[in-house]
Amino acid sequence: MTTESSQQVTQDVPEKTARRLGRPSRVTGNLGRLPSREDAPPDAVAGGVDTDLSRTRFGSVRGYAHRQYGETRQDAVKVVQGLDDGVTIVAVADGVGSAAEAARGAQCAVEEACREMLKSRTLSGEWARAVFSEVASAMNKVAASASWRPEDLSTTLAVAMLTEEQAATRVDLALVGDTIPLLLPFEQAEAQPEILETQTAAMPNNFDEVECRSYVVERGQTFVLATDGFANLIRFSSAATDIVDDWVSELPQTLGRFLWDIDAIVKTYDDDRTVFAYQRTQAG
Numbered sequence: 001m002t003t004e005s006s007q008q009v010t011q012d013v014p015e016k017t018a019r020r021l022g023r024p025s026r027v028t029g030n031l032g033r034l035p036s037r038e039d040a041p042p043d044a045v046a047g048g049v050d051t052d053l054s055r056t057r058f059g060s061v062r063g064y065a066h067r068q069y070g071e072t073r074q075d076a077v078k079v080v081q082g083l084d085d086g087v088t089i090v091a092v093a094d095g096v097g098s099a100a101e102a103a104r105g106a107q108c109a110v111e112e113a114c115r116e117m118l119k120s121r122t123l124s125g126e127w128a129r130a131v132f133s134e135v136a137s138a139m140n141k142v143a144a145s146a147s148w149r150p151e152d153l154s155t156t157l158a159v160a161m162l163t164e165e166q167a168a169t170r171v172d173l174a175l176v177g178d179t180i181p182l183l184l185p186f187e188q189a190e191a192q193p194e195i196l197e198t199q200t201a202a203m204p205n206n207f208d209e210v211e212c213r214s215y216v217v218e219r220g221q222t223f224v225l226a227t228d229g230f231a232n233l234i235r236f237s238s239a240a241t242d243i244v245d246d247w248v249s250e251l252p253q254t255l256g257r258f259l260w261d262i263d264a265i266v267k268t269y270d271d272d273r274t275v276f277a278y279q280r281t282q283a284g
Contacts, residue, residue, distance in 0.1 A: 017029060018263065018264070018265050019260050019261065019263070019264040019265065020264065020265045020266075021237070021239035021240060021242070021243075021264050021265070021266045022237060022238070022239025022240075022266055022267055029265060030067075031043070031067055032064070032066075032067030032068045032069075032070065033067065033068075033069075033070035034070065035070055035071060035072040036070060037072065039104070040072040040073075040103070041072060041073050041076070041103055041107065042073075043061065043062045043067075043073060044059065044060065044061045044062065044073075044259055044263070045059060045060050045077065046058070046059035046060075046255040046258060046259050047059070047079060047255070048255055048258065049081055052282060053164055053169075053280065053281065053282050053283075054164065054169065054278060054279060054280050054281055054282075055250075055251045055278075055279045055281055056079070056081065056088065056251075056276075056277070056278050056279075057251050057252060057255070057258045057275075057276075057277045058077055058079050058090070058275060058276040058277065059077070059255070059258055059259050059262055059274070059275055060073065060075045060076065060077045060272070060273070060274040060275075061073070061259060061262055061263045061272065061273050061274075062272055063229060063270050063271040063272040063273065064265065064270040065270040065271060066271075066272060072103045073103065073272050074094070074095030074096075074097065074102040074103045074106055074155075074272055075092075075093065075094050075095065075106060075227050075229075075272040075273070075274035076091075076092075076093045076095070076103075076106035076107045076109070076110045076155075076274070077090070077091070077092050077093075077110060077274050077275075077276060078090070078091050078110040078111060078113075078114050079091075079276065080114050080117075080118065085121070085163075086163065086164050087121065087161060087162065087163050088161070088162040088164075088278070089114055089117045089118065089159070089160070089161055089162075090159070090160045090162070090225060090276045091109070091110035091111075091113040091114050091117075091157065091158070091159045091160075092110065092157075092158045092179050092225050092226070092227060092274055092276055093105075093106035093107075093109045093110050093155045093156060093157050093158075093179075093203075093274075094106065094155060094156045094177065094178070094179060094227040094228065094229075094272070094274065095154070095155045096154040096155060096156070096200075096202050098154075099151060099152055099153060099154040099155070099202075100148070100152040101143075101146075101148055101152045101153050102153070102154060102155060104142070104153060105139060105152070105153030105154060105155040105203070105204075106155040108138065108139050108142055108153065109135055109139060109153075109155050109157045109203055110157070112134065112135045112138040112139070113131065113132075113135050113157060113159045114159075116130075116131045116134045116135060117131060117159060117161065121161070122161070122172075123159065123160075123161050123172040123173065123174050123212065124172075124212070125212050128159075128174035128210050128212050129208065129210055131159065131174070132157070132159075132174065132176060132203070132207040132208075132210045133207055133208075135157065135203060135204070135207065136203055136204035136205075136207035137204075139153050139203060139204040140204055143204075150204050150205055151202075151205060153203075153204065154202040154203070154204075154205070155177075155202055155203055156175070156176060156177025156178055156179050156200060156201075156202055156203070156227075157175065157176050157177060157179070157203045158173065158174070158175035158176075158177070158179035158181070158225055159173070159174050159175070160172065160173045160174075160181075160225055160276075161173075162217075162223075162278060164280075166283070167218070167219075167283050168216050168217060168218045168219070168280065168283075169216070169217040169223075169278070169280050170214065170215075170216060170217075171214060171215040171216070171217060171223055171278075172212070172214050173212065173213045173214065173215070173225070174210050174211065174212050174213075175210065175211055175213075176201050176202065176203055176206055176207060176209055176210050176211070177200045177201050177202055177203075177206075178200040178228055179225065179226070179227055179228070179231075180225075180226055180227075180228060180231035180232070180235070181213065181215065181223070181224070181225050182223070182224040182225075182226070182231060182234070182235070183215060183217070183221060183222070183223055183224075184221065184222040184223075184224060184244060184247060184248050185221070185222075185244075185248045186244070217278065217280045218280060219280050219281065219282060219283050220280070220281075221279070221280055222247055222248060222251065222277055222278065222279040222280075223277070223278045223279075224247075224275065224276070224277050224278075225275075225276040226273070226274065226275040226276070227271075227272065227273060227274045227275075228271070229269065229271035229272050229273040229274070230262055230273040230274070230275050232269070233266055233269045233273075237266055237269065239266050239267075240264075240266065243261050243264065246261070247261075247277065247279075250279070251277055251279045258277075262275050
């Protein structure tokens with residue numbers, strides 16, 4: 001006999017099997033092989049925080065293609081939140097697949113970016129160039145100390161600073177490469193191009209190609225900063241409509257459910273996925 005209370009307890013528990021969306025995929029859902037290298041990052045990381053004004057979730061998962069071949073997760077994310085002035089700093093990196101030390105490059109980039117942002121606390125044009133220059137310098141030192149080429153550490157890098165104000169949250173963003181910022185709900189559907197561009201600028205060599213943007217996140221909106229393995233999925237795949245609709249309503253309460261969403265199996269989308277999601281829930 002199942003009681004009403006036990007039904008309520010199990011209602012929000014993620015499925016024991018992988019989440020599958022859309023057309024059948026060649027991906028079985030098996031977790032495949034662990035990387036053989038001792039310094040490989042964990043398969044998945046996740047974190048989050050809830051405040052009176054907002055809900056934040058972030059995570060990174062190894063893609064099913066990398067699992068199948070026993071390759072490392074080449075994405076990285078770092079978030080610093082709860083500073084005295086109410087500022088949140090996030091850095092997201094997507095290691096270039098052809099780079100020999102892409103995973104190390106991505107992790108180095110997010111660590112150094114957050115360290116530099118804690119010093120500057122601003123992402124205006126000149127400051128953004130200074131921050132990315134310092135990150136590139138640190139990456140070059142890592143490469144030199146290990147007798148690698150700088151391009152062996154190649155990675156995209158996006159850095160955002162979120163400042164919660166009375167009525168809304170301001171987002172200042174600087175990036176090199178193809179990490180994608182999104183604001184949910186979408187104003188209109190975006191048509192998928194016939195060919196997705198795969199070449200991209202990357203740190204440390206292209207640090208001077210930094211682009212700056214800004215956004216305002218109002219109550220009921222969700223700002224998402226994601227590597228293309230997830231951003232293109234929710235931009236172009238109708239199979240991901242349920243995820244978008246759920247996140248517009250409310251970001252997942254548990255980290256397990258959040259990871260279940262970003263680790264969903266969708267045909268042709270088997271790259272690493274890294275996501276930072278910030279939802280403004282209340283006005284100040």
